[in-house]
Amino acid sequence: EAQVTQNPRYLITVTGKKLTVTCSQNMNHEYMSWYRQDPGLGLRQIYYSMNVEVTDKGDVPEGYKVSRKEKRNFPLILESPSPNQTSLYFCASGKRVLAGETSTDTQYFGPGTRLTVL
């Protein structure tokens, strides 16, 4: 089954304790991305990756790190979590499609990770 998986699904931690949220996709997608979802703010892009070893900042990258050593995995790292990073996090993947002036395709989302930082 084609899917994006995230682990853990739920996490409660304390300020300053490093954590990693894993993301894996089995669709051989080049593109992967992380979002956070907050009430009244919708989804905001944290980081994205166009391919292995190619990552770039989204709209809200502060306090996060990512790596893309393999095509299927795109972990999100919080080196020193703070309470303002309490949120619902989604990983997504997609296939790049070039079409004239645009380059885009559907994103497939994971089930989400609910993170609480105390």
Add this chain to the structure above:
Amino acid sequence: GDSVTQMEGPVTLSEEAFLTINCTYTATGYPSLFWYVQYPGEGLQLLLKATKADDKGSNKGFEATYRKETTSFHLEKGSVQVSDSAVYFCALSSPRGNQFYFGTGTSLTVIP
């Protein structure tokens, strides 16, 4: 910068009513436009998309037309069902296809 503005919710409709959720965007160049749906406790799923001006995306009775002149991509459905109850997000991708921008989401509840 690029952004998406969509109608505030929540929206409550009776079954078989007509649905419109407004979405307007600001972008440089020619973005692609999307509607995603999120059911309770789940991730987002693509509902429909349009990649160029005047394209109409459609799926499961939902439709949206890419209007460049009004920078809009309004979602419509002629007759909603209880099973359509969910949160709907309008989104755009930058012309290079690397950055995505989402609206704040509109919660829809359909009552029998």
